[in-house]
Amino acid sequence: MDNDRKITWLTSFSHFITHGYMTLLPAVLVVIAGEQSLSLLHLGIIANVGYFLYGIGSFPAGWLADRFGSKLLLTVGIFGMSIASILVGFSFSMPAFAVAYALLGAFASIHHPAGLALVARRVTVKGKCLGIHGVLGNVGLTTAPLFASLCVLLFGSWRAAYIVCGLGGLLLGMVFQMSRIEGEPDFSLSSLKRLNRPYSASGPVPAAPEPVQPVPLVIPVALLLLFVDSILSGFIFRGSLTFFPALLQREVLFITNHETPVVMAGFVTTAVLSLGVIGSFFGGYLNDKMKTPELLPIIIFTIVTPTLYFLSRLSDFRLLAAGCLFSLVYYAWQPSQNYLIVQHTRRASHGFGFGINFFLIFGIGSIATAVGGYMSDQYGVDRFYGLMAIVSGAALVCSITTMTVRNRQIRLPWRVGRTG
Template identity: 30%
Template sequence: MNSNDRSIIGLVMVAHGLVHTYELSIPIFMTVWLAEFGVSEAVLGSLVGTGYFLFGVGALPGGVLVDRFGARRLIAGCLAGMGGAFVLLGWAPDVWAVAGALVLWGAAASVYHPAGLSLISTGVRQRGRGLAWHGIAGNVGIAGGPLITALLLLAFDWSVVAWMLAVPALGGTALALRASFDERAAVRPDADESEAPASSPVGLRAFGARTATLFTVSFAVVFGAAALSGLYYRGVLTFLPDLLTPLVTIDLPIDVEAGRYVYAGLLMVGVFGQYVGGRLTERGAPERGLAGAFAGLSVVALCFLPVSQTGTVGLLAASVVLGFALFVIQPLYQATVAEYSPAEARGLSYGYTYLAVFGVGALGAALAGALLQYAGQFLLFSVLAGTAGLGAGLSAWLALRRPSVDAVSEAS
């Protein structure tokens, strides 16, 4: 990697890690909020899901802004906004104020993925490796956020923990403001590194025209696959700490909810999934890997509860497999988006992608809460298996259609 690649990857690794530190600390806080505020799983899942929904919905205007103003500024604003939202979270006196703070967090965090992934796809020449390192950093945050939160909750009130978690965002904001690199080096190899990203047309008419150009049949299928991935991701992770705790039979030296630590370990395994997924994108059409990853998630959902209920060894084995499978898929759909979108609309394409992943996917939190309250764990995991199976079918369709698409591209 050259110096430009390293500068970009360094920034997006910091930002991506912090985004997911905050995102996945929320389910740990939920184990406290359920008891402190006396709300049901369905109600809390819906309120938290509102913040997660905005995390996704805001990605679309975020993608438009990336194409207009460039990624670095938006990443800086994202980090500053997330830190401020967690400061407000620490002051929340009731569950409604918690929901309001999480809405603010979702708005700030929503711009990261279109900004960060657009920056990698247009600025980093070794895109597969860039996606792999980006994913690894995200999983460090995904696992580290819950682990750090769980450990801090042993010594501090949850509001104090929220304030403590806000601090790292300030350093990240300073890093983003001082960063300097060519955002389009991978698509304009001869561009002057000091040149600013080209502006794109603005207004509803221009937005509609760019959207119409972007949404080919194939990109619409990619959008659907991304939405299914988001539903699975949010559906399985939101209440997982509570689901794991009764299954843990290990005696710990302190009185804690042991499921929090198994949950954090499961997420840390995702580091290896992200790396493998990123490298797989360099070994051929990413749609094929995406279809296989979805199929694996379907099998994992069907087997997770039966295997985890066999004892500690089964629980740990099932958690390792789930952690790997859940995150190997992410670089694969990120690379697939890049295959089916033009470089000049890359921010918009990732905006739509994360509208699907985290916007539509936010429904998974409310769905999981409702299924757990009214139907039970086995129906939840059965629904998740069907969701992943549909994703495998859409991805397989893309993979089968790829040869004809490539032939048309070569002819033109």
């Protein structure tokens, strides 16, 4: 297998399993709450810590990938997620569950900066690779609730989902370890001794730095607004993923009355979220076709805002129809956001821009789990969807503002150094 194909499939399956691990919890949230005698608020706070680490870990993960190699770090991440998942499955107290889930979030944070850096450095035909990478990530995201529900049905326990996924992750980790990628160091115990000898993605590390030329610090206004959108959309992303199964169990009669409502809610959640694969594909496709790509987020949030409101008000099959529309449209936002960040950052700053973006989406946006847990306990999960409609409205206003100021920049009064 050539280098491009090898990297494509390795990073894509890493993306698949990363999103899978982080989406198991919503399908078994109610079961865990009952077994551990926890409120949704307490579980939401535990999940919030894991999701926050999932986001903030992208900063050190990106730096470590640049310093020691992306393939090495991805291998560490997969083994770490797998072991943490098994620990979640064997946690029989709330503190043990909280620590294990925090570890899962921390190791999951490695994939996005390290995986995308590996593609950027080593793959010749990047577009096709990123397309497969995105599709498998969405497949992992949509099939995890189904898998968790099947484990509850077959084994009678939510723990089986985490243990089985952990064992599967160990197998993928071994595949990573045995695979060789040209120019990328492999993980080994001896590699730990080389931590003081940084790896260079472009060749030998220069003995002395190149001359530094001061350049003015210019920040596009649109980029700052895109980062605000990242926080708002991250809230919607995490909130809708975490609490959709709970909404179905409460508001859809045939699920509520089913003998195993958790299993049925997982099946239906998978079916609804699977439409996001289509949305993600068309989001990337439309970006290449639109003369003003800043229009696409406006269109997305114009549809998503009332849809979230209807999700808070409807029930039964009308709720399912609204959920399908939400998944079909909302998941076009991520490729659109990635495209716009590339447009509004310098080539040398793409990695840093994506690092901030993932932190804001997965880290700051993760507060939705704690907020959603509190509102679900106190007022009902439907009220939380009403709050997400308001957040989506704010994202719409932010997207409109982004388009109107897309050519404006902030020039700061100091200068920064740049090599070369």
